[in-house]
Amino acid sequence: MTDAWFAGADPDDPESGATRVRTGRAPAPADWPAEAVDAGFAADETDYYAKLRSATLAAASEAVAERERADDVQLAHAVRAMDDAERTANELAERVVEWAGTLYGDVPRGLDGVRDIAARDPKTAAEERVVSYATRAVDLLDERDDLRSFIEERAPTAAPNLAEMAGPVLAARLIALAGGLEPLAKKPSGTVQVLGAEDALFAHLKGRATSPKHGVIFTHEYVRGTRPQDRGSAARAFAGKLSIAARIDHYSGDYRPELHAELADRMETIRARADEGADE
């Protein structure tokens, strides 16, 4: 039995060949065109290449479609689900802690309290209800952690430069806010800078507030960790590079180490201002 892509494939059905192209393997190449003719899969070399062409075209198109379904859309849903899980767990926690406080004397606050209650052994019908409710909240927290792991695993292949620059979770958040990697790649960097700050921007347009300098990228150390008077420059520089990263990820998928080095340099320059200021 040969390892050739056409082994077991139906010569008249490019789809069956495509599946083999995608999933097959061989320890080493061989003279496949000659083997295919010998095996009666192809009439001659020309026929072989025509069949190979149909199968590789079908395989590549399917694989691309599948991988694209698998990446940015999945990341966007996962990060929204992660936020939902977190927010809902917090809501349940509040209820659990308040309720449990009427039954037990020593309930820690917040999410710790929930884990504590969930681990207890209920003795009355009311305790049984509150422990069961706490267990749901704990399950949700575990789900949130699993979603985060999923994002951390997928983001580096779906958007290698964006994930490296922003971290996997923030990369997923930006993709979700933009509605996908392609729309994110097409947004000007000024828009990327305020993604997630829509409420604040709306207030500004209504004349009720100053122009927002940063959206969700504020959560990143590059912005949050910069002193307030330099945060605008930091957010602008960061958003500029994030836009470039999104474009490279969308249009080429190529990992560009130099891009990350440039951003690190730029950030160092901005932060150096604070040190100079301190010397004055």
Next chain:
Amino acid sequence: MSDDSGLPDGVERRTFGGRERLSTRGAQVYGEPVDADGWRAWDAGRSKLGAMLELGMDTGLVGGESVLYLGAASGTTVSHVADFAGPTYAVEFAPRPVRDLVGVAEDRDNLFPLLKDARDPESYAHVVEAGIDCLVMDVATRGQATVAVRNRQFLADDGRLLMAVKARSEDVTADPDDVFDGVVAELDSAYELLETARLDRFHADHLGIVARPK
């Protein structure tokens, strides 16, 4: 008269916008200029193999050969290769560029796109034939020499490796010359070097390599 010596059959220097440029004949791909006879300009600034030909490196290409191209991206260069070569296998591991590559292959009978990782040749050895005449490599990723060594098994004994090494892909901070020395040293286990040239006139900090299997 233009001098087409050293160029494979199917590649010619022709005049586009008053300037002599390399060109091949085939369906347009990336908005490159096309002349009245259907020849399309091959932009050496967007193609490392184009730059190697422009710089007069002895690639050994004659036209009609079988080619394994690693790092095909959206098909800019490999489209020209398929215009003058024989069966052309194009490996690229990023899905998005492969979407465009499929479009390029649809216009050509001899171009076979493969969404595969060049670091894992066993994942396409059941498709790519043995005895390939020319292995072209432009993967711009860390470990370029390792990829070349692993893919040597596809090459005919008298075949050629045509490789573009991007210094910054290996190490952003290192001196490009040191990076190139390291790559050349690693290639030595599997290849005999025939020629190297800096491609800087067209591509900063890139080295072009012509080699044959040992």
